Amino acid sequence: MSLLEVKNVCKTYDSGAAVLQDINFTIGKKQCVGLVGESGCGKSTLARCLLNIEPIDRGSIVLGGTPLHNKKERSLRPYRRHIQAVLQNPSAALNPKLKIIDSLMDPYLQFGEQTELKHFRYTNKQDFASQLLEAVELPAELADRYPHELSGGQKQRVTIARAISIEPAIIILDEPTSSLDVLSQASVLRLLDGLREQLGLSYLFISHDLAAVHMMSQHMMVMRDGVIVDQFDKEELFAADRHPYTQELISMFE
Amino acid sequence: MEIAHAISTSSNRRLWKTAALLCMLILPLAAVLYAFLVLKYDPALVNLTERLLPVSLEHPLGTDHLGRDVLTRLLHGFKQTVGYGLIALLAAVVIGVPIGLLAGFKGGLTDRILMRIADAFLSFPDTIVAIVLAGLLGAGIENLLLAIVVVKWVSYARLARSTVLTERRKDYIMMARINGVRTGRIMTKHLFPHIIGHVLVLASLDLGKIILLISSLSYIGLGAQPPAPEWGAMLNEARPYFHSNASLMISPGLMIVFVVLLSNLLGDYLRDTFDVKKEVQS
Numbered sequence: 001m002s003l004l005e006v007k008n009v010c011k012t013y014d015s016g017a018a019v020l021q022d023i024n025f026t027i028g029k030k031q032c033v034g035l036v037g038e039s040g041c042g043k044s045t046l047a048r049c050l051l052n053i054e055p056i057d058r059g060s061i062v063l064g065g066t067p068l069h070n071k072k073e074r075s076l077r078p079y080r081r082h083i084q085a086v087l088q089n090p091s092a093a094l095n096p097k098l099k100i101i102d103s104l105m106d107p108y109l110q111f112g113e114q115t116e117l118k119h120f121r122y123t124n125k126q127d128f129a130s131q132l133l134e135a136v137e138l139p140a141e142l143a144d145r146y147p148h149e150l151s152g153g154q155k156q157r158v159t160i161a162r163a164i165s166i167e168p169a170i171i172i173l174d175e176p177t178s179s180l181d182v183l184s185q186a187s188v189l190r191l192l193d194g195l196r197e198q199l200g201l202s203y204l205f206i207s208h209d210l211a212a213v214h215m216m217s218q219h220m221m222v223m224r225d226g227v228i229v230d231q232f233d234k235e236e237l238f239a240a241d242r243h244p245y246t247q248e249l250i251s252m253f254e
Numbered sequence: 255m256e257i258a259h260a261i262s263t264s265s266n267r268r269l270w271k272t273a274a275l276l277c278m279l280i281l282p283l284a285a286v287l288y289a290f291l292v293l294k295y296d297p298a299l300v301n302l303t304e305r306l307l308p309v310s311l312e313h314p315l316g317t318d319h320l321g322r323d324v325l326t327r328l329l330h331g332f333k334q335t336v337g338y339g340l341i342a343l344l345a346a347v348v349i350g351v352p353i354g355l356l357a358g359f360k361g362g363l364t365d366r367i368l369m370r371i372a373d374a375f376l377s378f379p380d381t382i383v384a385i386v387l388a389g390l391l392g393a394g395i396e397n398l399l400l401a402i403v404v405v406k407w408v409s410y411a412r413l414a415r416s417t418v419l420t421e422r423r424k425d426y427i428m429m430a431r432i433n434g435v436r437t438g439r440i441m442t443k444h445l446f447p448h449i450i451g452h453v454l455v456l457a458s459l460d461l462g463k464i465i466l467l468i469s470s471l472s473y474i475g476l477g478a479q480p481p482a483p484e485w486g487a488m489l490n491e492a493r494p495y496f497h498s499n500a501s502l503m504i505s506p507g508l509m510i511v512f513v514v515l516l517s518n519l520l521g522d523y524l525r526d527t528f529d530v531k532k533e534v535q536s
Contacts, residue, residue, distance in 0.1 A: 051432050073437075080434040092425035097447035103426075110434035162433070 002026035003169055003202050004050075004083075009059035009069075011049060011226075019045045021226045023059070027170065032196060032203040034217030036210050036249060042226040043206045044088075047174040050204070051085055052076055064169060081111040084163040088175035090155035094147040100158055101129045101143040107166045115166055119199055132161040136191060153184030157191065164195060170202040177212065189216060210249050222246045271523055278516050286329050288314075295323040297330040297483045306499055315505050318488075319495055320481075324502065327483035328509055334484040336513060338395055339464045342402040343457055349403065350410025351453060355441045357411065358418025369415070372408045380405040380467060388476040395468075395484070398477040402464055413456055417449045451528035458524055462517035469510050485510050 009023040019042045027033045037043050048054045050061060052068055061069040068079055084107070087093045094103050105125060108115075112122060120135075122128045130140035136157040147155055156176065163171050173192065177185040189212060196203060205216050213220060214237055222230040222245060230243035237250070301321035309316050315324040357368040384401035391397045421427065422445070430440050471477040472486030480487055485506040492502035 048428075053428055053431065073431075077434050077436075080432060083432075085429065085432050087425050087429065089425060093429050095426040095430075095444050095447075098444070102443070106430060106435055107433040110436075159429070162429075 003029050003031075003064060004204070005060070005062040006050070007060045007062075009046075009049065009061065010057050011045065011054070012057055019226050020049065020056070023228055025221055025228065025231065027202050027204060029169075030196065030200050030202055031219065032193075032205055032217045034213035034220045035204060035206045035223055036213050036220065037208065037223035039208055041223050043208075043223055044174055045226075046223075047085070047172050047204070047206055050172055051083060052080075077110075078114070081107070081115065081166050082169040083172065084166070084168040084170075085172045085174065086156070086159050086163050086176045089179050090152060090159050091147065091179075093159050094155055096147050098146075099143070100145055100147065100150070101125065103147075104129050104132055104143070104158065104162050104165065107162060111166045117167055119167060120165065128165075132165050133158075135164065135195070136161040151184075153180050153188060156180060156184070156188055160188070160192065160195070164199060164201070167199055168201070170204065173203055173205045173207075175207055176205075178207065178209070185212070192216070210253050222249065268526065271519065271526075275516075275519055275523060278512070278519070285325070286332070288325075290329070295326040297322065297327045298481045299323075306495065309501075316499070316501060318492065318499075318502055322481075324505060327488060328485070328505055330483040331485045331488065331506065331509065332513075334395075334478060334482060335465055335468055335486070335510070336461075338399055338468055338478075338484075339461055342399045342406065342464055342468075343461055345399075345403045346406035346460075347410050347453060347457060350407035350412075351414045351449060353407070354411035354414025354416075355418055355445060355449070358415035359422055359437070359441055359445065365415075368411070372411050375404060376408045378405065381471070384467070384471050384476060388471075393476045393479065395472075395478045395482070398468060398471055402467060406460065406464070409456065409460070410453060413452055414449050417452060418445055421445055421448050451524075455521055455525045455528060458517055459521035462514035462521075465510065465513055465517070 004027040006023055006025050009020055010018070011020040012018050023046060025033065035043055035046070045054065049056050049069075052061075052071065055070050059069070060067055063079060063083060066079060068076065068083075071079075094100070105128070108122065108128065120128065120131050126143065129143040133140050133142060138154060138157050138161070142150060142154065142158070147158075150158065156179075160176075176192065177188050180188060192203070193216060195201060203216070205213055207213050214234060218234050220232055220234060220237065221228050222243065224245050230246045232239070232242070236242075237246075242250075299322060301317075304313075304317050304321040305319055307313055307317040307321075313323050313325070315328065318324055318327070353368055353372075357365040380402065383405050384398055387397045387401045387404075388394075391400075418441075427440060427444060430444050435443070468477055468484070469486030469489070472484045473490045475490065478484035478487045480491055488506040489503055492499070492506070496503050
């Protein structure tokens with residue numbers, strides 16, 4: 001049984017340019033699906049559509065049996081707890097005027113009451129924040145700092161902690177490592193992989209980095225100019241019948 | 255070297271500013287304590303046997319044409335002029351900031367309607383509005399305050415709106431939506447902290463202007479009415495005695511200058527403290 005079902009999703013900008021054309025894919029429970037493509041190919045637009053930040057023109061997005069696309073914000077809110085996100089630039093994703101703990105607590109303050117958490121236990125704000133920071137391998141005392149006092153890698157871990165705080169079904173990872181240095185990249189990827197196992201999460205891992213996607217995902221998709229040109233299981237990446245564009249991407253990494 | 259020098263002079267200047275501010279705050283406090291603990295006059299107490307007395311220990315600034323103690327009246331005037339100024343300012347902020355937040359965050363039609371209303375209000379000069387309101391509703395401090403609020407809320411709405419417009423496209427607002435934060439809470443928790451600094455700076459600069467407005471309109475009889483110890487009204491009352499007792503006009507005039515200056519210094523100080531450049535660096 002698939003968790004997220006995306007069918008025939010199309011989106012055109014007001015200017016008339018098509019950004020997404022007939023996107024189809026499914027993500028299963030506890031599965032990581034990777035999406036590779038050059039910048040500007042529509043990956044981030046797809047992410048925003050899945051997160052219902054932008055409307056879609058046609059098609060359907062169904063999460064756990066509930067259609068989510070083009071819902072009004074009010075009726076959508078209860079479902080936001082199941083689909084969370086980690087974005088490319090952690091400095092922009094944290095409000096510079098708020099302490100880490102206040103940013104961290106946002107999802108729980110909205111959804112905590114309707115939610116039975118399996119891995120975290122809420123007793124008080126401070127303690128809950130410590131558990132979250134511990135889960136992403138950060139010291140608990142960072143809770144009372146401001147974002148500008150943290151490194152890029154630390155900030156990205158904070159946004160990951162925020163995304164997992166209500167134990168969603170799926171997290172959209174939109175280029176989660178591309179603004180980090182190489183060492184932080186590797187450790188953040190390892191952390192994400194570990195959290196998926198530990199919390200039973202599903203990921204849509206979006207990146208231009210073929211190697212990272214290959215390492216993280218069980219299933220892979222290749223996107224070019226708003227079209228998914230190739231879909232295959234991880235093991236088939238080097239198969240001879242891969243789409244020419246996929247082979248081009250592979251050759252760039254060799 | 256040059257950089258070190260620049261830093262030390264700028265921090266020196268800052269130190270001087272802080273010291274000047276502190277002095278200006280301590281001075282009136284001392285005067286207030288003296289007047290209320292030692293002198294204990296009623297600012298409206300008429301005593302014709304003691305009219306137009308010169309400076310003495312009992313009357314540090316003399317008495318006016320009705321024998322009222324000038325220092326006491328000046329200090330009660332603080333409550334009047336500055337107090338009313340603060341009330342008008344607070345009302346303008348409380349009305350303007352939420353409207354600006356809403357206009358900036360909702361955008362579209364809401365934004366256009368609210369901002370056109372604001373433009374309409376902005377097109378009236380504040381003095382004209384005050385005079386018209388005085389004509390319609392009668393002269394008095396309440397109507398003057400109303401006029402000030404009617405004119406001043408617009409700048410706070412615009413300030414809040416422009417800040418929201420730059421912030422609302424940022425990722426953290428999108429993340430707040432993804433995290434299920436309600437619109438009202440996004441405004442209060444995420445956007446308000448970005449606005450408050452700018453609002454404080456503008457408000458402290460505005461306070462001076464509002465005090466000038468209250469005083470000048472009271473002077474021409476459209477604001478506080480005698481015997482209220484409002485500085486502008488006191489200036490007006492002292493006018494006939496200007497040649498014999500110039501201090502009656504000079505002292506409330508100096509008070510106005512002093513408070514307006516203080517408000518401007520405070521505004522500069524706050525602007526330096528909430529320096530936008532600092533945030534960019536960090």
